[in-house]
Structures are given as structure tokens and as C-alpha cells.
Amino acid sequence: MTLLDWIVLVGTMVGIAAYGTWRTRHTDHLDTYLKGNRNTGWVTIGISVAATQASAITFLSIPGQGYESGLGFVQNYFGLPLALIIVCAVFLPIYRKLGVYTAYEYLGNRFDKKTRLLGAIFFLMQRGVQAGITIYAPAIILSTVLGWPLKLLIVIIGVVVVVYTVTGGSAAVNLTQKWQMGVIFGGMVTAFAVLVAKLPDNSLHIAGALGKLEAVDFSFNPNARYTFWSGLLGGLFLSLSYFGTDQSQVQRYIGGAALREGRLGLMFNALLKIPMQLFILLLGALVFVFYQFQPNPPVFFNRVEWQQAVEGPHRATFVALEQRHTAAHVDRQQKLNAWLAVRENADPIVEPAARAAMVTAQANVDAIRAEAKKELIAAKPSINTKDSDYVFITFILTQLPSGVVGLLIAVMFAAALGSKAGELNALGTTTTIDLWRAWRPLAVHNEARNVRNAKIWTAAWGAFSVCFALFFSFQENLIEGTNIIASLFYGVVLGLFLVAFFFKHVRGHAVFWAALLAEVLIWGIFLLRHEIPKLNFSYLWYNVIGCFACVIFSLLLQAVLPKLKTTDGHK
Template sequence: MQTLDWIVLSITLTFIVAYGTYVTRKSANVQDYIKGGNDSKWWTIGLSVMATQASAITFLSTPGQAFHSGMGFVQFYFGLPIAMVIICVVFIPIYHKLKVYTAYEFLEGRFDLKTRTLAAILFLIQRGLAAGITIFAPAIILSAVLGWDLLTLNIIIGFLVIIYTVSGGTKAVNVTQKQQMIIIFVGMLIAFYMIMSQLPADITFSKALKIAGASGKMEVLDFSFDLNNRYTIWTGLLGGTFLMLSYFGTDQSQVQRYLSGKSVRESQLGLIFNGLLKVPMQFFILLVGVMVFVFYQFNASPLNFNPKATEAIANSEYVAEYQQLEKEHIKIEDAKKLLFLDGFQNEEINQVRSLNERDLALKASAKEIIKKIDESSIEKIESNDKDYVFIHFILNNLPRGLIGLLLAVILSAAMSSTASELNALASTTAIDLYKRNVREEKSEMHYVKMSKWFTLGWGILAISVACIANLFENLIEMVNIIGSIFYGNVLGIFLLAFFIKFVKGNAVFIAAVITQAIIIWVFKIDWLPYLWLNLLGCVLVMGIAMILQLFMPKSVDEIE
């Protein structure tokens, strides 16, 4: 990175922190701090909801996902517009009518205190882990490619977020996320333009799409019923809908965004805005990854994009074996480049795919070598390089200044999603656990101060999780897997509360505990793709609760 990149990065991050802290520096009561004074407009809500979901993982992992696997991942989001409509019709009117601070307050009125507490604790567990990952994700990538100290990066990212989140609460999160989303949109558009401008002169956008299609990267829809395939139209519409319903309808980090709305209508418009824009946004980010793939059909690319893996191999006994794989990789790259520059015909598509299969086999062999080194290494070395593809392109192919801007995009996304998570964790802890169990009357400012202390505490815990975390196969999948283990169960509890009136608190509580144990076991034995855990958890808790209620003596219900 050059001096100009540091200036752009520093000014961007300093502006976000200073602006969020200054604009929202005074919170007179809990209403202001947790619900942002209920004065958010629909576009603020929509952008804040998008920013909460679009973490740094989105901008690091999604292009890499498309680079390796193509556009099929977009199917994961197909259930989102459906979920937005259901939440607008069912969830938002109820939350606003009851004037709740958190989603889990509603559960106590409908069931009992222990069910409310259980749902809140399930949220705190999964979101507390996710907060650590949203800090860890950009930190470990930037550490690997820039040589920065990982521990220092975790602490810097975490405390930048803590400063303005503690200061201004929900309103600080909302106002800064608008600025962050603008930076993110501008940065990704510039990245796309720069990729296209660096392709050979005669490679137009339509030709680039043809090259991507020949390599199997443009297969958007998969109608198969293969449960081993994580991303199909059915997992998106069924599993994805239940995941999005759970996330946007019951996860306090999202519920808190639209509870700050000026009215029911503003909240609903904000979610509809998110539903209409989110799928095209994800499609575009995946397309950026596909265009990076096309770029590397004409430019040399490493056999593995993780620089730490390459460095470890250079100092290992496997260096000669790896260098032989690299030579074969270069030959394949040269052969594909000649085909594409000569204007390949449809009959040559099989030849392209054959070369790609050979290259994939080489990359698989490279990963096996990296795994051997990893087993004998004290420091973990990640063999899966999906999360390093886009950052490698940024650092090696963008001009000065733009590198700083794209790094600001990644760090802004990390800060926006982490701020939402810390804000929601603190609110849930303050309202659902602390305030509900403190018997003596306390002032409004007392709960504001406690919310700030809880924000600080969760921030420190998130930084701690980030400092001890290890990379998963793919960071964006890691976050969704953690959510899928818990979300279906919590969604089922809420659906029982909304629609199944004869079921009472004891039956729901027991069913939720049983369901959570089953879902963890199903995940552990890898029986289903993780997206289906959302549907399974929801169906299980509802079914078990209704069966228990039918056989539960009336005297048990009266104890509640």
C-alpha cells in the first residue's frame, strides 16, 4: 500500500467514527438509545438493514465463492423477498402495537418469562459468536495479505466500532450505516469498472460472459433435488425463506433496525426496499467475482491465493512437488488464454471445461500439500483460498488510492455489521435479562448506562472470540451455518406465539430445548445441508410443542 491508500483509508474510517459519535452523542433515555428515538425514515431503515447483513465477509467471500463455484450462490437469497413480505404483514404490526424494545419481550406476554429468556439466550449465543467472526474475517485476510499483526487488527476494528456504538446506541448505528453503504456501493462499482477496463481490448462484456459461461460460472439456477447440493432453487426458496424469516423477524440485530422506524409504514417500506435491492446487490457482487475469474484467464494467477500458504510451502520439504504443480497450472493458463484470444467457438467449450477440470485437480493437489504442512505447523494455515481471491486482485491490480478505498469498503462493512450486533446484544442483555430481573425501580439513565456497559462488554468478548477463532471452509458459509443451527428453533417459537394459540409456555420451552439438542446433533452428523436446518428446527419445535401441549395436564399450564 502506498501513502495515498493510507490517506484514503484513514480519512474514510475516521469520518465514520467521528460522525457517528458526534451526531448521536446524547441519549436522554432508553427510547433514544435502544430505539433511536423512533424517528428513522424508510431509506435509513432499508440501508441499515442491508448494512447489518452485508458484513466484510460478503465483500471478501462472495466474489471468491463466484470465482470458484459460479453464480449459483445467489439462489441462497431467493427466499429473502418472500420473508420481507411476511415480516411486513405479520411481525412489524405486532411489534409496533406492543411497543417492545426487543423481539423477545413479546414472548413473555404470550408464553412466560423462561421462554423469553431461553429465546434471548439462544440469540446471545449465536450472535455473540457471529460478532467475533465479523471482526475476525477481515482481520485475518488483511493480516495475511498486508502482513499486519492479526491481534492488533482485531483490536483496532473492534474498538473503532465500540467507540461510536457505546456513544450513540441504535441511532449511531443507523446514521453511520448510511455512510458505510454509500462507500460500499461506490467501491464495488469502481472495482467492477476496473476489472472490465483491464481485460484485453477486444474482450467486451458479452464476450466476458461467454468465457465465464464456457467455464460453468454462469449457471445461476439449479432445479435438482440433490440434498448434497447446498445451493439449489429449492434450498433458496424453502431453507432460505425460513432462514431469512428467522434472521429478519426474530434476530434482535435486525429487529432493532426497523423498530427504530417513525411508523409501521416506514418500517415496512424499509424492509421492502431491502427485499427489492438485496438480491440484485448479491448478484452484482457475485458477478464481480466471475469477472475476476475472467480477468485471470488473461493474467497469471497463483495456484493458491493464500499468501501464507505459499510462504509455508516455500519453506517446506514439499516445495519441489508444489513447483511442479505450478508449472502445470501455468501451461493450462497459457492454453486457455490462447483459446480465448483466438475467439473460441462453441465446439471448443468442451476443451475449455477439460482444461478447467485439470486445473481444479491441480488446485486440489495443492490443497492436500498445504494440509500436510498445516498438520505439522503450530500456526493454522488455511488451504481453502476463496476468501483471498478478491483481496489479491485488489492489491495487485488496482491503482493507488483505489486500494485504500476498497480496503475502506471491507472495513466499513465489518464495522457496520459488528456495530449492529453489539447494539443488539447489549439491548437484549439490558432489557430481556438485566431489567427484567432487577426488582427495584431504576431510572431511565441507569438503563442507558447499563446498555453502554453491556455494549462495551460484548465488544470486548467479540474481540476475544476474533482473537481465538479459526477459519472455516468459507467465512460467509460459517456465519450462515451458525445462524442456521439456532434460527429455525427461535422462528418456530415465534410462529407458535403468533398463530397456534392453544400452545402454552411450558410445552414451548420443553420443545425448544429438545429441538436445539436435535439440531446440534443433526449438524454434527452432517445429515442435511445447513440451510435445511432452519426448516427442520422450525417444524420440530412447532410439532413437539403441539404434541406436548395435547398430552400435558392442565394443572401444569396453571403453574405458569
């Protein structure tokens, strides 16, 4: 990175964080600290909802997903628009009418205290882990860029976001996220323009021929991770639970000026999300095409780990792999150019054979990359060989001009800080309202004390997420790992709310034990998926199974359990 890159990066990130801290430094009322300003409009709400979801993982990992697997990941979001319509029609009016701080307060009103605590704990468990991942992702970037220790960078990023989130609460989150999203969109459009300028005119044809533009799979194969059906149904339940019951999102839209503002903000995301994700995946697919024409693309995109392997005791093995990869890449280029020539001549007889030869050459390159990953594991068993998260950052650092590199790194930081701030704000709010208040009531006439307690819990969750990122590693692609963690909890939590909304005869005792049983079922499927092949299906179905299990178990238990009063006096 050049001096100009550093000026762009540091100026953007420090400027936004400092501005948010300064503007919200006098936030001393609990309602404002936890919900934000009451005059917040739909544009701010919509941007804040998008920014909380679009972490650095989105802009770091999804291009790598597009590079590796093409556009198919977009099916994950097919259920999202319908989910947001349901949230606008059902969830949001109830939250606004009750004036709750958290979604789980509603569970307490509808059922009892233990069910409210269970819903809050499920949220805190999965969102606390995900908060660690959102720190880990940008730390990978700077570790690669600077060569600094990964753990040091995790601490630095964590401290920066904790400072302004603790200072200004929800008001600071909403304010800074507007500017952060501006940086994100500007940077990604710039990267796309630079990439397209470097590509030949027939790039989309190449990507399509090599299977990178297959966005929709209508098969009913349960073992396929992404299909139209898993995305529509599993994605619907995942999105419905995320936007309807996850406090990191609920907190973004319940504090607006009116019900209309929250609804418009959510519908803004219903229209935005699928095109945005498709754009980012296409960016990754085009990066794949770009490397087809480069003289010596990486065997393994985590260049730090690869270089250590080349310089280690197994040097001969990895040098030989590099040589084989280079030869296979040259052969791939020859087959690619031959196919392009045949295609340009419009020869329908020769074209299929030329295309098949190109696809075979690509498969040879992929096989060498897979072999390289096996050798890396043999040399260093603890290594994470999922290098797709490094694809886009490698392209940024090696191909973009000075200044633009700093802007794109700033994009990753802006996304990380925006998402992280929303998560910490929600974790602090849920702990303060749903757990702390259960034992220590809020001080009715002491707003300063209430805000101080909320700040302490927000800072504590910031420390937890930093510690999690320090001591855990992630073997999945980051975006997929995040969704898998969410799917282990989201379906059951959604089931709690659906029972609350639509099955008025079910009481707290039945739904509480039903949720626990459903969660045990989901974790059993997840842990046994490799031992029992029939259980090794797409994680998106966890959301459907968990939700229906919670509802069905609730109805069964309510039918057989005596209608005893809970400790809160609810039946």
C-alpha cells in the same frame, strides 16, 4: 498501498466513526439508546437493515464464492422477498403495538419468562459467535495488506467499533451506517467498472462456457448445497427468522417514526437484496475470467501462507506445483483462445470439441490447485485451505490503481463496522432487557443508570466477540460459515414465534421443551452428517426442519402435558 490509498482509507473510516461518536455523544435516554430516534425515516431504516446484514464478509467472501462456484449462491436469497412481506404483515405490527425493546419480550408476554429467556439465549449464542466472525473477516484483509499480526488487527478493529457503538447506541449505528453504505456502493461500482475495462468483450461467454453463470438449479438433489428449492423454502425460513426474530434486525426497524416507515424500509431490502448479491457474485465470476488472461495467476490466493510454504522445508514440492500450475495455465489459455477463434468463426461442428477441450484444461488447473491444498495441509495441518476469501482482495491489491485500492479496503471496513455495530447494539439490548432486567429491574427514575448498564453489556459483548475471533479459526468460506451457524438456531427460534402467533392454545411449558428438543434434533443432524450420508444435506434445510420440529413438538407436548400454570401465572 500508496500514501493516497492510506489517506482514503484512514480518512473515510476515522471520519465516519468520529462523526457518529460526536453526533450521538449526548444520548442519555434508554429508549433512544436502544431504539434510535423516533423520527427515523424509511430510507434510514432501509439502509440500516441492509448495512447490518451486509458485513465485510459479504464483500470479501461472496466475490470469492462467485469465482469458485459461479452464481449459484444467489439461490440462497430466493425466499427473502416473501419473508420480508410476511415480516411486514405479521411481525412488525405486533412489535410496534406492544412497544417492545426486543423481539423476545413478546415471547414473555405470550408464554412465560423461561421461554423468553430461551429465545434470547439462542439469539445471544449464535449472534455472539457471528459477531466474532465479522471482526475476523476484515482482519484477514489488513493482515494480508500490511503483514501485521492477525490478532493485533482483530483487537484494533474491535476497539474502534466498540467505542462509537457504546457511545451512541442505536442512534450512532443508524447514523454511521448511512455513510458506510455510501462508501460501500461507491467502492463496489468503481471496482466493477475497473474490472470490466480490463476484460475482453466476450467475458460473459467465457464465464458461461466454464459454468460460472449457472444461477439456478431446479434439481431435487438434497445433497446439493444450493438449489432453487432449498433457496426458496430453506431461504424463506432462514430470512423469516433473521428479519423477524433476530434482534440485530428487529432493532433496526421497530424504532421508526411509524409502522409505515418500518414497512417501507423492509420492502426496500426486499427489492435490493437479490440484485445486489447477484451483482457481487457476477463480480467474482468476472474476476475468474480476468485471471484466465493473466500470465501467472496464483496457485493459492492466500499469498502469505503460500510464500511461507515455498520458503519452508518442503520447498521442492511447492516449487514443482507452481511449475505444473503455470504449464497447465498456459495450456488452458491456448484451449481458451482456440475455442474463442472457433466460436468467432461460428463453426457449429468444431465448437463442441473445442469447448470440451477448454473445460478439460480448466479441470486440470483445478486439480493442481486441489493437490496444492492437500500438500499445504500435509506441511501445516492447522492451515485453512479455503482460499476463496482471498480472491477479491488479491485482485484489489494487484490490479486496481492508487486511491481505488484504499477505497476498496475502506469498503471492507465500512461493511465490517456497520454490521458489527448493529450486532453489538442488539446483543447489548437483549442482555439488558431480557436477561439483566430479569434479576435487576430497570431504574424507573434513573435513565443515566439504565443507559450505563446497556453500555456495559454492549462493551462486554464487544470484548467477547474479539476474544472469539482471536482464538477460533474458520474452515468454511466465511459467508457460508456464517449462514451455517445461523441455520443451527434460526429455525427453532422461528418456530417459537410461529407457535406464539398462530397456535393460541399452546402454552409456555410445552413450547419451551419443544424448542429444546428441536434444537437437540438439529445439532444431532449437524454433528452426524458425515457419519450418516443421508443427513449430509444442505444446511438451508436446517431452518425448515428446526421450525417444523418446534411447532410439531409443541402441539404434541401441549396435548399430553397437564395444563399447569407457569411460574409467571400464564397457562
